[in-house]
Amino acid sequence: MIDINQKISISPAYRFQWEEAQQCYVLLYPEGMIQLNFSAGEILKYCAIPEQSVATLLQSLQQAFPEIVDIRSDVFAFLEVAHKNGWITLTE
Amino acid sequence: MAGLPSPNKPLWLLAELTYACPLQCPYCSNPLDFAQQKTELDTEAWLKVLREARALGATQLGFSGGEPTTRPDLEILIAEARKMGYYTNLITSGVGLKPERIAAFKAAGLDHIQVSFQASSAELNDYLAGTAAFEHKQAIAREVKKQGYPMVLCFVLHRQNTDNIAEILDLAEELGADYVELATTQYYGWALVNRDQLLPTREQLQRAEPIAHAYQEKFKGKMKIYYVVPDYYEGRPKACMNGWGNIFLTIAPDGTALPCHSARELPNLTFPNVQEHSLKWIWEESPAFQHFRGDEWMKEPCRTCPEKAKDFGGCRCQAYLLTGDATNADPVCSLSPHHETIVAAINQANPDLPSKALIFRNPKNSKQFSKI
Ligand code: SF4
Ligand code: SF4
Numbered sequence: 001m002i003d004i005n006q007k008i009s010i011s012p013a014y015r016f017q018w019e020e021a022q023q024c025y026v027l028l029y030p031e032g033m034i035q036l037n038f039s040a041g042e043i044l045k046y047c048a049i050p051e052q053s054v055a056t057l058l059q060s061l062q063q064a065f066p067e068i069v070d071i072r073s074d075v076f077a078f079l080e081v082a083h084k085n086g087w088i089t090l091t092e
Numbered sequence: 093m094a095g096l097p098s099p100n101k102p103l104w105l106l107a108e109l110t111y112a113c114p115l116q117c118p119y120c121s122n123p124l125d126f127a128q129q130k131t132e133l134d135t136e137a138w139l140k141v142l143r144e145a146r147a148l149g150a151t152q153l154g155f156s157g158g159e160p161t162t163r164p165d166l167e168i169l170i171a172e173a174r175k176m177g178y179y180t181n182l183i184t185s186g187v188g189l190k191p192e193r194i195a196a197f198k199a200a201g202l203d204h205i206q207v208s209f210q211a212s213s214a215e216l217n218d219y220l221a222g223t224a225a226f227e228h229k230q231a232i233a234r235e236v237k238k239q240g241y242p243m244v245l246c247f248v249l250h251r252q253n254t255d256n257i258a259e260i261l262d263l264a265e266e267l268g269a270d271y272v273e274l275a276t277t278q279y280y281g282w283a284l285v286n287r288d289q290l291l292p293t294r295e296q297l298q299r300a301e302p303i304a305h306a307y308q309e310k311f312k313g314k315m316k317i318y319y320v321v322p323d324y325y326e327g328r329p330k331a332c333m334n335g336w337g338n339i340f341l342t343i344a345p346d347g348t349a350l351p352c353h354s355a356r357e358l359p360n361l362t363f364p365n366v367q368e369h370s371l372k373w374i375w376e377e378s379p380a381f382q383h384f385r386g387d388e389w390m391k392e393p394c395r396t397c398p399e400k401a402k403d404f405g406g407c408r409c410q411a412y413l414l415t416g417d418a419t420n421a422d423p424v425c426s427l428s429p430h431h432e433t434i435v436a437a438i439n440q441a442n443p444d445l446p447s448k449a450l451i452f453r454n455p456k457n458s459k460q461f462s463k464i
Pocket of ligand 2: 400
């Protein structure tokens with residue numbers, strides 16, 4: 001389970017970057033690439049900020065997207081998937 | 093050509109830096125006449141290729157060959173590619189590599205190293221490689237991990253090593269691989285010449301498949317294992333290169349641009365060279381890259397087949413090499429009127445028949461092929 005006090009970062013096995021030609025964020029790994037949709041890209045963009053807790057991440061995203069009423073459940077759903085796939089690392 | 097959808101981006105760039113290689117794998121994907129082809133692009137020409145492909149959207153870059161580490165300018169190419177934003181992959185046999193060079197690649201920004209092995213034992217590995225390489229390869233694989241790279245180990249599977257799949261995966265685990273690619277031998281070029289000795293039997297595959305799946309389960313989350321059944325036994329072709337000129341772009345040592353590394357074997361197609369044309373023109377407009385895009389070129393049974401969007405009629409090179417016409421369905425497809433050539437090859441590859449000697453990939457044998 002993801003705890004809001006945990007520190008979150010992009011897993012070192014992946015490289016996260018913006019691809020101008022594809023107009024999307026991608027995760028790169030040996031001989032492969034995951035093209036991210038808009039919301040996944042936005043969430044991971046905040047995960048890429050160093051020394052960030054899940055709580056701050058939620059706060060920043062809520063500020064960036066005030067029109068989304070309950071951003072928390074969407075973000076958590078994505079983080080669960082991202083964690084299961086090994087894209088992000090959570091530490092105490 | 094009107095009516096063709098505008099092409100996707102060449103996301104994957106394979107830079108075949110050289111055909112020079114100290115090994116002699118009898119399934120090598122290099123052309124049979126590689127020994128005739130001595131021209132290599134220089135550093136500047138490669139950098140131009142990298143810049144142009146990146147502008148077209150290329151993201152993954154593989155340095156391969158031959159043995160790419162025989163190029164003394166590899167560090168420069170890695171460093172520049174990394175600055176351009178590529179994810180850089182080095183595809184090497186490890187032979188001739190030293191720890192200091194692996195560190196230099198790291199300093200230049202190399203993201204990942206794939207080390208190829210021929211087998212899981214020194215005896216078979218060195219027989220297939222045509223040189224004593226096994227000990228050194230293991231040391232190199234360990235060094236790659238020690239220096240903090242993610243590592244893919246690649247084993248090309250065929251009749252001689254398919255029975256050792258468990259030992260192969262144990263070795264990979266012991267060496268600390270993050271990914272293992274159990275690659276199927278593709279029967280073009282050298283492998284086609286040696287097909288009778290290399291094609292695994294159905295019984296071998298029936299034994300190997302459950303073992304591969306059991307290991308996938310066992311090492312889940314630790315070491316990812318890629319395994320596919322050889323297309324000869326599948327009844328359906330693979331979606332070769334994800335479609336012609338769709339996402340893959342290969343540049344041969346002399347600068348010839350190819351939709352896949354064996355496309356040069358196809359007749360009546362002139363593949364453009366990066367020294368004469370911009371990559372943008374090559375990718376988007378050159379007749380060779382347009383040739384098998386879309387499905388206009390297809391014949392029956394592919395033309396009206398509901399599966400054509402899935403496999404694009406299979407591999408053009410395989411269709412040409414085995415049926416004489418590159419616009420035919422890939423004969424590994426059971427719907428192909430030429431499928432009996434595959435059945436015959438399977439029967440011919442009977443290990444009980446007297447076996448011919450393997451023909452190794454080396455300059456001497458290559459020159460023989462050039463004469464034909
Ligand atoms: S397949 Fe073997 S012989 Fe061919 S380039 Fe690779 S290591 Fe060299
Ligand atoms: S007939 Fe052609 S398109 Fe249909 S499955 Fe076979 S190869 Fe693919």
